Amino acid sequence: MYNILISTYRNFVRNPVTNFINLIGLAISLALVIILSVYSFSELTTDNFHKNIDRLYLYGDFNNRMYMPAILKDQVDLNIPEVESSVRLAGSWEAPVFQVDDRDPITSDIVFADVDFFNLFSYQTAEGDLEDSLNELMSVVITKSLAEKLFGNDNALGKNVKMNNNKLLTVSAVIDEPKANSCLSFSAITSVNTRKIIQPNEDEYTNWGWNNFQLFILLKKGANPYETAKKMAELFPKNDYEQEDNSKLQLNPFNGLYFSQFALYGNDSAYLHGKDKMKMLILMMVALLVLIIALVNFINISTSQWLEKLKHIGVLKVIGARRSTIFLQLLAEAFLLFLMALLLAQILVNIVYPLVQNYTGIKFNPHILYTPYYFIISITATFLLSVVFSSIPIYRVSSSKAIDNLKKKIEPDRKKSIFRGVLVAAQFSIAIVLIAFTLLVQKQVDFGSSNLGFNQSNVVGINITPQLHSKKEVLMKLLEEKPGVDKISFTQYFPGKTNSHWVTNQTVDGVEKHYQFDTFNADVDFFDILGLQLVNGRLFSDKLTIDQHSILVNETFVCEHKIDNPIGTKLIVGMEGHQSEIIGVVKDFHYKAVSEPILPLLIRNEPNASICLVRLQTSNFALFHKTIQDIKTVAAELSPSFPVEITFLDQAVKNMYQSELQFRKTFSLFAICAIAICCLGILAMSLFACQIRVKEIGIRKVNGARISEILMLLNKDFVKWVAIAFVIATPIAWYAMNKWLQKFAYKTELSWWIFALAGLMALGIAMLTVSWQSWQAARRNPVEALRNE
Amino acid sequence: MIDLKNIYKYYDNKFQRTYVLKINNLTIKEGEFVTVMGPSGAGKSTLLNIIGMLDVPNEGEYFFMDQPAFQLKEKKKVEFHRNYVGFIFQAFHLIDEMTVAENIETPLIYKGVKSKERKAMVAEMLDRFNMVAKKDLFPSQLSGGQQQLVGIARAIVGKPKLLLADEPTGNLHSEQGKEIMKLLQKLNKEGITVIQVTHNEEFAAYGKRIVRLADGRIESDEIFSKINQPQLT
Structure with a gap:
């Protein structure tokens, strides 16, 4: 063992450069x-910490219908014995603002759930008892991080939190x-009972027409989910509007x-989020590819050694x-090399992970890295890799004939160099x-945010x-006084913000038609500020x-x-059912991210x-920054209990492509x-x-070859293989x-220059390295x- | 000890067969000091390699200590290399990554000698060749003559019966060469059978018997025992 260590070490020192590279x-x-x-593991084991996970279900149709009437829960509890427990969940349409005493108000988020919530889902309590934590009206359970934000280091239990400047909630657990x-x-x-008080909504809890909740079901052991779902569907009243979908x-x-693609929309559903499994798989695949590249290096370097x-x-x-x-x-030497690489990788992960997390948004809990399972698996995997690839x-090598080895000089073997060339390609x-791919993702993001x-x-x-809401006129007046302000508009539209989606049946010109469209309010200056073009009217x-009751629509609406x-x-639009008249048609614009098609859009002139x-x-430029400061001060003064956020429009547009941008960043990291x-x-x-061709180079030079010619000779091989790589890579990249x-x-074009640039970059880098x-x-x-004979 | 019968080694080309070695009969007894001579390409090294069981001929029989050598299994061959034979090469073939002491020690490790015993044997060798001060140096830090000394020490540390030397002085200047030849002669006196290949007539004379090869055949085989004796000091 000691001998192996010594000889590995000496081997390493003998060829420090190549070994270091390896x-x-x-x-x-x-x-x-x-x-x-580790990231994939953490994604794949999402929610596994819930003890009841195997019996937990979310009722709904992922493609169309995720929102259920509140009354359904009561009916389920009454009529379906297979259901052990059911819990309704709903978010809040507007982000709530919490305030403790006179501290700064904090914009946060809140969900409303039935009291059984903590029986269905397993959470660890930090303070207080979860068992009856939601029973009391106006009691709230908050997370530790929110507690720290609100109370600092103080104890939060039993204290009051003011929500939206008017309702007092009591912290019953953390x-x-x-x-x-x-x-x-x-x-x-x-x-949910507290919700009835803070967000009262007509007959929401007794009428089947309201669909505002997600319904989670805990089935009894052995109950069949299909049968139960069927029974549940029959609970809906027979004349229900969406009966056929039931x-x-x-x-x-x-x-x-987590990995099912459910169609939740609206800010109120932000508490439930999933992920595109595809993206994770792509990342895994790319990681595998990078590993292959490194293993190819290993094979190339170690065979030559x-x-x-x-x-x-x-x-x-x-x-x-x-x-x-x-x-x-x-074999032991190879394994030692791998083991060292693993150790180095581990150190690298510890240093680099926070940066990677910031840059690419790849998140996992680092404590996984310190579990014994992880330890065993990583070492086993390393061992297997080293055995398989060496x-x-x-x-x-070990079964070659001794006498040949002693006699032979190491000559460049034609077959082997082709093998290596293939690997390089x-x-x-x-x-x-x-x-x-990195270039393309960037191009698409640019396309998506600029066109x-x-x-x-x-x-x-x-x-x-809410505080600004009643002071809109004041706000407008104050802002107009500021020198740097050009135009002001009040609207419901902002990039990345979800728009209302309305579905109605209307009789127009004696024909009943089904209308569905996105809609928001805007005023006259809105069109000027955004530079929207009028097509008609x-x-x-x-x-x-x-x-007051005029409306504008986009081209897609008409079409x-x-x-x-x-x-x-004339259409009947809105809660109050006013007769509204279309007075103009605006040119289509991407009010949503380009991943989604432009839908019919109706713009109302409501306040x-x-x-x-x-x-x-x-x-x-100097004024520009001062103006923004001024706007902040003005707005903040008018809204003391609710934080005011000021966002640049172009930044908001970029944020719509957050996930693509992250994807690009991850990809570029991999590519690098x-x-x-x-x-x-x-x-x-x-x-x-170069080592094995030293003699050849010497002879050529003695016979009058110029340095440039020698360079050509040496680089030719590599250039050839990179060129071949380009030919192989292009169709694969094109397909992907x-x-x-x-x-x-809406997508950007696949320009030829993406491939050309990628190829040239690879070639350039290869040339530089080899040269x-x-x-x-x-x-x-x-x-x-030549003296070396 | 060594009995070669009808050893033929050849390469087949398309139209003709080129013989590298064509020996009908060669016997070497224990305790002999044989020098194999001949021009380049005469088959000297091939003969040595066959005797050392590094190579096999196309035809023929080889008895080593009355055992048919060509029938030996891989394992037995390894035993042969471990216990009966030591090799000395023109290019020394020391292992560059090992120190002098480690180079000498390696065959003992393979032989399964215990660590303490190994250390003692290596120390004895170092002592014998006056290399104690150099035991922690690497081969590249030694002169050619010294490297060959290490090569010889490595070859004989396992107490072989047979020492095969393929032009042991080929890479050395004549003074160093003489030293090495004297050493071989001394080892022979101590009872080791030595077979060496050389080009050098002067060094050939250190042996008791000269076998001359030409085109793979034995041209002459002469034994002269007395002439060189006085040179031994």
């Missing part, structure tokens, strides 16, 4: 693999945030909820070493695909807090009440609902607003690692190639890109090389 490449890729496997990943997330939770309602296991070692092995055999002894020793070449194919059809620059949005008139003469068409858009003058490892690989190979773009309703080595080899004095 080690670093492996370590980087292993670090990536560790981060991503829970720890779950250590593992969960698809449920909330900062505060209170009972057959599609199912009990969806909570266990797979083992060739050097042939003579050494010949000697050992002559003095009496068995084949198996040599085999085991080489035993064949080692076997061949494979490496570079992967790198090129990754680069091209929306409206002006984004120099516009900020102020959220209209006119815009709202200037702040006069004559347009989709087949209205021949839109101007003057309700949630956003105040302000266009700033741009002439003076892949390329770095590739470079390390060909650097080692060029070192080796098309697949990825399919999920966008560095070739240059040194080419410049060597040929006498030195």
Whole structure:
């Protein structure tokens, strides 16, 4: 054992550069693999900490209907014996603002649940008892992080929290945030009964027409979810509007909820979130590819080293070493190298993980890294990798004939160099695909944020807090006084904010038609600020009440609902059911992210607003910043109990592509690692190639070859393989890109330059790496090389 | 000790068979010091390799200590290398990553000698060749003559019966060469059978018997026992 350690060490020191390259490449890729496997593990075990997970279901139809009437729970509890317990969950449409005493108000989130919530879902209490925590009216359970935000280091239990400046809630318990990943997330939770008080809503709890809750079901052991779902569907009244859909309602296991693509919309459902499994799989695959690149390096470098070692092995055999002894020793050396790489990777993960998390949004709980399972699995995997990838070449080396080894000089073997070339081509194919993909994702994000059809620059949005709501006129007046402010508009639209989606049946011109559309309120200046173009008719008139019931629609609205003469068409719109007249048609613009199609849009001229858009003058940069400060102060003064947020419009647009941007960042990170490892690989190979061609280079130089010619000679091989890699990578990248773009309703084009640029980058980097080595080899004095005989 | 019968080694080309070795009969007794001579390509090294069981001929029989050597299994061959034979090479073939002491020790490890005993045996060797001060150096830090000394020490540390030396002085200048030859002669006196290959007539004369090869055949085989004796000091 000691001997093996010593010989591994000396081997390492003998070829420090190549061994270091080998080690670093492996370590980087292993670090990536560790981060991503732990991440995937944490994603895949989402919600496993709930004790009842196997019996928990969410009732609904993921494609169409996730919202249930409140009364359904009462009926289920009464009529269906298989159900052990049921819990309704609902979020809050507006984000609540919490305030403790006179401290700063904090915008947070809250969910409303039935009192059984903590029996269904397993949470750990930090303070107080969860058992009856929701029974009392106006009691609230908050998470530890919210408690820290609200109370600082003080004890939160039993204290009062003012919600939205008017309702007092009492903290009945504080829970720890779950250590593992969960698809449920909330900062505060209170009972449905409390909701009746703080958000009263007509006959919501007795009328089947309201669909505002998610219904979670805990089945009794052995109960059949299909049968139960059928029984539940029959509870709906026979004349229910969506009766025909009821057959599609199912009990969806909570266990797979995280990766099921459910159609939840609206800010009120933010507490329930899932993830695209595809994205995770893509990341895993890419991590695997990076690992392959590093393993290729390992194979290339170690085979070339083992060739050097042939003579050494010949000697050992002559003095009496068995084949198996040599085999085991080489294997042990390989394993040691892998083990070192693992150790290095571990250190790397510890250093790099916070950065990676910030940059790419890949999140997991780092405590997984310190569990014994993780330890055992990582070492076993490393062992297997080292055995699988080194035993064949080692076997061949160790069973070579001693006499051949002693006699033979190490000659560049044509077949082996082709094998290595193929491996290099494979490496570079992967790198090129990754680069091209990174470029494409960037291009799509740029496309998605710049071609929306409206002006984004120099516009900020102020959220209209309840306190600002009644002071809109004052706010407007104060803002108009500020020198840097150009135009002000009140609206309900802001990029990334969910719009209301209305569905109605209307009789127009004697024909009953089904209308569905997105809708928001806006005023006359809205169109000017966003630079929207009118196609037909006119815009709202200037702040006069004559347009109170006028509406504007977009082109898609006209098109989709087949209205021949839109101007003057009358529709009944809104809660109050006013007769409204279409006065104009605006050009289509992407009011949603480009991943979604443009839907029919109806813009009303009603006074309700949630956003105040302000266009700033741009002439003076210094003034620009002062103006923003001014706006903040003005708004904050008018809204002391509710925090005011000021967001740039273009920033909000970017935020819509958050997940794509993260994806691009993750990808670029991978691409950079892949390329770095590739470079390390060909650097080692060029070192080796130069070593064995030293004599050839010497002879050529003696015979009058110029340095440039030698450089050409040495680089030619690598360039050839990178070119081949380009040819292989292009169709693969093209296919993958098309697949990825399919999920966008509006997509950028696949330009040729993406591939060209990716190929050129790979080639350029490869050339630089190789040339560095070739240059040194080419410049060597040929006498030195030839003297070595 | 060594009995070679009708050893033929050849390469088949398309039209003709090229013989590398064509020996009908060669016997070497225990305690002999045989020098194999001949021009380049005469088959000297091949003969040595066959005797050392590193190579096999296409035809023929080889008895080593009355055992048919070609029938030996891989394991037995390893035993042979461990216990009966030591090799000395023109290019020394020391292991670059090992120190002098480790190089000498390696065959003992394979032989399964216990650590304490090994240390003693290595120390004895180092002592004998006056290399105690150099035991922790690496081969590249030694002169050619010293490297060959280490090579010889490694070859004989396992107390072999047979020492095969393939041009042991080929890479050395004549003074160093003489030293090595004297050493071989001394080892032979102590009872080890030595077979060496050399180009050098002067060094050939250190042996008791000269076998001359040409084109794979034995051209002459002469034994002269007395001439060189006085040179031994």
